Amino acid sequence: MSEEKSVEEYRLNADEELRFEVEANASVQMELLEGMAEVFGSELTKGKVYNFDQGSKVAVFTWHGCLIKLQGRTEVAYVAKETPMVMYINTHAALEQMREKAESDNTRGPRVMVVGPTDVGKSTLTRLLCNYAARLGRAPLFVDLDVGQGQVSIPGTIGSVVVERPADVEEGFHLNAPLVFHYGHTAPSTNPQLYKLIVSRMAEVTNLKCEKQRKVSISGVVINTGGWIKGGGYDSLKHAAGSFEVDVIIVLDQERLYNELKRDMPEFVKVILLPKSGGVVERNQHQRSDARDSRIREYFYGVKINGKDSFFPHPMDIPFSSVKLYKIGAPALPDACLPLGMKSQDNKLKLVPIRPGINILHHVFSVSSAASVEDNVIESNTLGHVVISGLDTEKETFNILSPSQNPLPNDILLILDLQFMDIEI
C-alpha cells in the first residue's frame, strides 16, 4: 500500500455515475470541478471538497455531465453507464403527483415503504426519495425500521425524522429532533413480538405528527426496512405495511417478494418492482458488524471531518443507585411452569431488572423517557444512549460514556445486545 495520495479526474457524460470505495485506513477527498452532480440525491457544490472516510461506498451521479476530481486511496473507482436512476426519478415524480393531489383534495400524501433482501440499496433509495422531495420544498417523514444498521439513531433501535432539507453529502440526514424507540437487538427475529409492538407505536406517533403538521402529512412518509423477508420477516413487513397504512410498496430486486405482496396486499396498495443498482456493494457479516460499530462511534464522536472527530463525548462516574437497569424480554419458560392463562410469549415484553456486574461492561444502553417503571417503558421513546464503560464494585459506581456532559436525563436504562469499546479507529 503506497502512502502517497493519488489524484484522478473523471469526466462523466449525462446519466453516468462514478462509483468508488474508500480503502481501509484511508480517506478520499472529492471535488466537483465542472457541471452538476449529486450523491444519493444531494446536490454537490462546485469547488467544495468533500471528505469520505474508510469503507465509504459512494456514487456520484450526473443528469447533464460533469468533471470530478478524486484524491486519496480508493479500493475501486469506475464510471458506470447503466444505472436505474431514471426509474428511481420517475418513481419520485409519481410520488410528487400524489402529494399535489393530496394538497388539492385535502387528504394525506403518499406513504411508501421500500422492501427487499439485504444489499439491494433500500437505504440508498429511501435517502434518494427523501432528498428529491426535500429539494422540492417538501418535508417527508423518514422512518427507519432497519434495526440492523439504523440511519436515524444507532443499530438496535428504530427511528424517524422529518427531512426538511437534503441529507448532508458526508454526514447524512440532519437529525433534528428524531424520534427513537428502543429494541435492543440487531435482528427483528430475536424478539418479533417487541419489534411489532414498537413498529405499531411508531406508526401511531407518525399519525399524530401528520395530524399536527399539514406539511408533513402532504409530503408523506418514506419507510426503510431490513433485509429479513422470509417467514417471520415477511410477516413483519405485512404488519408494518398495515400499521403505517402504506399506499405504495417498492420491492427492490426480488420478483418473488413482489408477487407475494401483490397477492397479499389490499387492492389500494400499489406494489412496484424496481431493479437494484449495479453499484450496491454486498457486505459480509464482518463488514456489517464493522458498519454497526462505526455507526455507534459516530453517535458519540460524530463524523470525522479531515480526520478529526466532530463531537466530544463525556466519561463520567455515577453511583449504581442513580440508575435502574433493565432488559426487555425474559427467557421463555415452558407453558407448564407459568401461571394459569399466561403464555410463554408474554415473557418477551417483560421488563427484567439487571444487577450491576461485569456482564454489562461495554454494553450500550438506551435512556428511556418513561417517568417510572410503572409507566409504559417499552412503548416510551428513547432520549439518547450511553455506554457503561467501567464499574467499581467497591465504590458502587459506573463509569459511563455519554454524548453530553449534563446529568442523565432519566434514570431508566435499557440494555442493547451491542457493545462499544471506546478505542480510536
Ligand code: ATP
Ligand atoms: P441492508 O439490507 O443491509 O440495510 P440496503 O439494501 O439498505 O442494505 P444500502 O445500505 O442502500 O443497501 O447499500 C449498500 C451499500 O452500497 C452502501 O454502503 C451504499 O452506500 C452503497 N451503494 C448504494 N448504491 C450505490 C451505487 N450506485 N454505487 C456505489 N455504491 C452504492
